[in-house]
Amino acid sequence: MTTTTVEHTEPTALIKEVDVHLTIKRFNPEVDVRPHWREYDLRLKSSDTVLNALIAVKGTIDGTLSFRRSCAHGVCGSDAMMINGANRLGCVNLISSVGTDLVIEPVRGLPVIKDLVVDMEPFFAQYRSVLPYLIANDDPGYKERYQSPEDRARFDDTTKCILCGACSTSCPVYWANGAYVGPAAIVNAHRFIFDSRDQAASERLDILNQKSGVWRCRTSFNCTEACPRGIKVTQAIEEVKRAILYDRS
């Protein structure tokens, strides 16, 4: 299993202090009619993360800046944001790897609540719609449902999803069409469709065989590029498409 992908930098370069220029898209629903840009200059270590930079802005320059973060280690998936035009997690990208001149925006395709905080509810509603949990109604007769390492490996890639939404919010179809379930929901359906212990693959395939399902995907590969966990998202979507095409159950 791979962990969250982080670019490697020379250890000595990380100690260096650098001037960082942040351009952040701000929006306060109580005051603003439309979003606007605010610029901030600060001095940080090049080993600091983008999230460190945002925390520094909030703590020392402008306390009104809003963003989500929780674990700050690339596991909880709270701080997906658009950094220099690409969806990334703020917490796992170092200044040394993304640069000192940063343009930070909220992810696209979801309504902005404030600054970098977006309403994730449409995203989670889509996630719930694909039945993202084990469905097995028979009694296994023992405490665990056994699975061979080979069967486990079949869906290993899609177990890595942390539901940060970087993939769905990088998808051009998702931006345009709110009915599309999006790559993240398909990845989480894939995780159970190809699980040998699960018995509801056909139900999920029926859900994803609708107009709002996998057929909206145009294989632009934005999702695969955006995934901070390195999941082959487009491949997972194509495997679900093929499963529907070959379905004879």
Next chain:
Amino acid sequence: MAAALTRGQRSSRQNFETWAWFFMRISGVILFFLALIHMYIMHIENDVTHTTVSFVARRWANPWWKLFDWWLLVLGLLHGGNGLRTIIDDYVKKPFKRSLTKALLYVVGSGLFLLGTITVLTFK
């Protein structure tokens, strides 16, 4: 939202959207070769300014070239038309406007198909 189906109820395995996608994959591969050959003949082997009626007459004396061009017409229209249908589904949100845009697409597509087919069949 997607979860409109009730649990345990199976409508059908494959549907129109499944086959529309499959058609795009197959026709895409065929069109790749048809369009490349067409491009080579019309723009590299011959100058496009010389494609006169007599040029077409010489070419279409062979019925296989008629069939080739007809397939290019049919697959091009269906592949392009289905692509546009998908894009309309994504970008035209109001139901009435969407139906209208799609109706226009189907009318124009059928018109071009009829026109092309009549030309291929009746050309002398």
